[in-house]
Amino acid sequence: MTSQNHSKQREPLIRMVKRDHLPAKKAWLIRIIGLLLALVVCAVLIFSITKLNPLKVYTTMFGGAFGSTRRSWQTIREAMMLLCVSLGLAPAFMMRFWNIGAEGQILVGGVATAGCMIYLGDKLPSILLFAVMLIGSIAAGALWGFLPAFFKARFGTNETLFTLMMNYIAIQLTSYFVAVWEKPYGSNSVGIINSDTNAGWFKPLFGQQYGWNVVIVLVLTFAMYFYLKFSKxxxxxxxxxxxxxxxxxxxxNVKHVIIRTMLISGAICGLSGFLAVAGSGHTISVSTAGGRGFTAIIVAWLSKFNSFVMILFAFLLAFLERGASEIASKFNLNDYASEMIEGIILFFVLGSEFFINYKLIFRTKEHAQNETLKEEAHS
Amino acid sequence: MILTQTAETKASAIQMRGITKTFGEVIANNSINLDIRYGEVLSLLGENGSGKTTLMNMLSGIYFPDAGEILVNGEPVIIRSPKDAFDLKIGMIHQHFKLVDVFTAAENITLGSQQKGRYDKKEVARRVREICSKYGFEVNPEQKVYTMTVSQKQTLEIVKVLYGGADILILDEPTAVLTLQETEKLFSVIRNMRADGKAIVIITHKLNEVLAVSDRVSILRHGEYIDTVNTKDATEASLTEMMVGKKIALNITRDDIPNKEKRLSVKHLSVMSPEGVKVLDDINFDLYSGEILGVAGISGCGQKELLESIAGLQKTEAGASILYYDASDAAEKQLIGTNPKQIRNLGIHLSFVPEDRLGMGLIGSMGMTGNMMLKNYADGKSLFLDRKQPKDLAEKIREELEVVTPGIQTPVRRLSGGNVQKVLVGREIAASPAVLLTAYAVRGLDINTSYTIYNLLNEQKKSGVAVVYVGEDLDVLLELCDRILVLCGGAVSGIVDGRTATKEQVGALMIKR
Incomplete structure (x- = not known):
């Protein structure tokens, strides 16, 4: 390249500049615009691929998530599960400890719960059984959180890899126990546990099957908010x-804090395993966690670890998932179509965070600015 | 532009004209002019923070100047990125090496090169050897970087730049990490490159090296261009004067406090860096109440480790002792082997204003209130934080020190450098310390804020606090401090009386080797 080329070069066309601060109102405006844009893009895509009326598709989507009381409660249950895992992840991520092992922590919590239900279901009175299930799931999750934290604090290991690998151990462990508890023989699944006695199942609360799930998670939401914001x-x-x-x-004492926080983080994720098994599925399989350990990372980060904002994002993601599966079955689309819609909406929601944190400066504007500055300096 | 080429004047490689660069309020370079010529070694001389590296980073494409013009070979150019610099045949060897540890020398050399076609190992090795024999380098193309010594890594960086075809080389403090023999070897290589017609710039603050290797010297001071002189006309004394400047009257008050008591006694303090280099070497001194003890020295001579050792943040070598003498009962307390919490539990009021304000002294994402409780948040039995007290303190400091902030809940990261420092110093003084350690307390601050800080330190001294002031501005050290301890290469090269010492005296101790 010759030097003549250089003299022609100018400043870059677009530059990203980190914003100092954006008022909360404007930030929410950007998020809402992002969501609307996502809906428009989805609409174009839906129409061009399937020739369906996008509005109809959206109505169906909404109906899938909130169309009936039963459906609404399923969406709520799903949102509560996500929220619970996000609450567990919040302290870890706030400490910048990249806990991507929630999936495994949920699973071991679920395995502990299922084990208690199977072996103690007809031996212990109901209250005691629940206490043992609860403690078991918390202890199992806490252990899964403790191991990577201990090695990070003691030897400086990378927690991302460590927690990720702990997931695989949890999955293998789960498939082992599924084989042990297989019922009926040859089905390769545990089946509904205690389907005859309902021992260890959450009782309906206020006449609602998932009443307990909501109460437990909401109590946790309040507790985590005050813990993170007001406690030492x-x-x-x-x-x-x-x-x-x-x-x-x-x-x-940094090491101490790392270990303590991960015990809490793992414990809450383990507790969500308890909710998943005792509070909704009444069974255990390798898909009990169902990717929630990863989806919850999005919820936790988008809400900046504010428990109450997490409720909102947990519902958004639960709604997307339930709505997407509904349109897949209603319009005979395959799963990919609905996943595309889910993906586009998430992309725009996450993308709006970029515009909240950065602004773009275009060259022409910048030049004009520089010129005026120079003029001001001269006068 | 007309080049009049005489026997004296070599062809111009780079001309910088009126280069200005600011970072927020701080002016790092103010309208600097510089001339770099082929077949010549130019020393860029100046104290820490005088803007040498910033200036050169604008040639290597890391920074973009706010104003001014750069000419390469007489043509005006715009350097937007390291790639632009590379295309202009400018190569910079940074103080911190930019090598991939697990790659071999040859792989590092070809990394990032724009050459098309297949990666030909043999051809690379051949060219590397060619460059080595030409200038007298010793590089094994097959050696992995992580097995290399510091000196070998530096050699590799230079070879890498030459391999890329650079004609203009900038070396940032090249001798800082080298032993005496290695320095000699580097100089002979530099002379070989000069003989080959390369233009070479070395950034340095070591006068003997300037005199030994360079043809001309350009001097910067506090971001200002001072002068360029021919090395053969310069002496250590004349260069020192240009580098540190004439003594400026600052009119900082300095009272003499009677009845000083010994507060701290440091004996045989040595510290090893994680790399196994001795960064503090057998430090001995006493610190008294009612005095400000200045610590002078080129940066990186152990100032940080010295303060952190006292503050309980630094692992020290066996045999060290830091005794604290309590004012009330004259009880002796050993600080070696304690951490900050234990020091507080011993009842010692030790305040520390660290160099890294947002990375160590404060929490950038929290407001003033959150930062006020950083050291005493754990007091009391409650599981929850007491926010009332820190909030009141934040309000008080905001008012008394005139901290400019939208509110005490605004994250301190968003405040300007001076206000950040007011928050930090305010908190540390509010803890009513017996010993107050400060590191570069006025770095980057404007003149008014600096005087606010000097006054705060003087008030502390008057009320009987033992103050340590690690500084870089010799004028301030000489006007503010009762005594000045000079560090050089991790050792105490002298302790002088701040009232009688001269700038030249301290300057000489700083570079005594």
């Missing part, structure tokens, strides 16, 4: 997440 331990988590050096400077 929550403060420590924030400091460690911000800078380990600052934490050391403040006299915080």
């Amino acid at each position: 331990q929550g403060y420590e988590i924030q400091v460690v997440g911000e800078s380990e050096n600052t934490a050391r400077y403040a006299g915080i």
Whole structure:
């Protein structure tokens, strides 16, 4: 390249600049615009591929999620599950500990719960049985959280790989227990546990089958909000997440905080395994976690670890999933079509976060600005 | 532009005219002019923070100047990226090497090269050897970087730049990491490259090296261009004067506090870096109440480790002792082996304003309130935070120190550098310290805020606090401090009286080797 080429070069066409701060109102406006744009893009896509009326598709989608009381409750149950896992992930991610092992933590919590139901279902009184199931699931999840935290604190191992690999151990463990508890023989599944006695099943609350799920998760939501925002331990988590050096400077025992926080994180994820088994599925399989451990990461980050905002995003994602599967069956589309819609909407929701954090500066504008600045300087 | 080429003046490689670069409020380079010529070694001399590296980074495409013009071979150019610099045959060897550890020398050399076609190992090795024999380098193309010594890595960086066809080489503090023999070897290579007609710039603050290797010296001070002189006309004394400047009267008050008491006694303090280099070497000194002890030195001479050792944040070598003498009962307390929490539990009021304000002293994402409780959030039995007290303190500091912030809940990261420092110093002083450690307390601050800080430190001194002031501006050190401890290469090269010492005296101690 010759130097003449260089003299022709100008500043880059578009530059990204990190925004200092955007008022909450504007940020929400950007999010809503993002959502609307997603719907428009989806509409174009739906029409051009399937020739269906997009509005009809959207109505069906909504109907799939909230069309009847039963459907609404299923969406609520799904949202509560997601919310519970997100609550578990929040303290870990706030500490900048990349816990992508929620999937495994849910599974081991579920396995512990199912084990208690199978072996103790007819031996213990109901209250005691629930206590053992609860403690078992929490302990199992906490162990799955403790191991990567211990190795990170002690030896500086990479928690991302560690938690990820713990997922595979949990999956293998689950398939082992599925084989042990197989019923009926040869079905390669555990089947509905205690279908005759309903031992260890959540009883309906306020006449609602999933009443307990809602109550437990909402209590946790409040607890996590106050824990992260107002407790000394929550403060420590924030400091460690911000800078380990600052934490050391403040006299915080960083290793201690890492292990403690991951015990909590794993425990809550384990608890969601308890909800999944005792509160809705009444069975255990390798798909009990169903990818929620990963979806919940999106929920936790989008809500910036604010428990109450998490409710909103948990519902959005639960709605998308239920609605998408509904249109797939209603319009005889295959699963990919509905997943595309889900994907496009998520893409735009996540994309709006980019525009909340960054602004784009175009060259022409920048030049004009520079010129005026120069003029001001001269005068 | 007309080049008048005489025997004296070599062909111009780069001309920088009126180059200005600012970072927020800080002016790193103010209208700098610089001339780099082929077949010549130019030293860029200046203290820490004088803007040398910033200036060169605008040639290597890392920064883009706010104003000014750059000419390469007489043609005006715009350098937007390292690739542009590469195309203009400008190569920079950074202080921190940019090599891939698990790659071999040859792989690192070809990394990022724009050559089309197949990667020909043999051809690369042949060309590397050719360059090596031409200039006297020793590089084994097959050696992995992680097995190399620091000096070998540096050699590799230079070869890499030459392999890319650079005619203009910029070396940022090349000797900082080298032993004496390695430095000699580097200089002979530099002389070979000069003989070959390359234009070479070395960024440095070591006067003996300037005199040994360069043809001309350009001096920067506080982001300003001072002068360019021929090395043969310069002496250490004349260069020192240009580098540190004439003594400026700052009119900082300095009271003499009677009845000083010994507060801290540091003995045989040595610290090893994680890489196994001795960064502090047998430090001994006493610190008294009612005094400001200045610590002077080129940056990276152990200042950080010294303060962090006292603050309980640094692992020290065996045999060290840091004794604290309590004012009330004169009880001796050993600080070695403690952490910040244990120091507080011993009842010692030790405040520390670290160099890295947002990375160590404060939590950038939190507001003033959240930052006020950083050190005492755990006080009391409650599981929950007491927000009332820190909130009141935040309001008080905001008012008394005139912190400019939209609100005490605004994340401190969004405040300007001076206000960030006011928050940090305010908190540390509010803890009513017996010992106050400060590192570069006025770095990057404007003149008014700097004086606010000096006044705060003086008030602390008057009330009997033992203050340590690690600084880089010799004028300030000489006007503010009662005594000045000079560090050089991790060792104490002298402790002088701040009232009688001269700038040249301290400057000489800083580079005593």
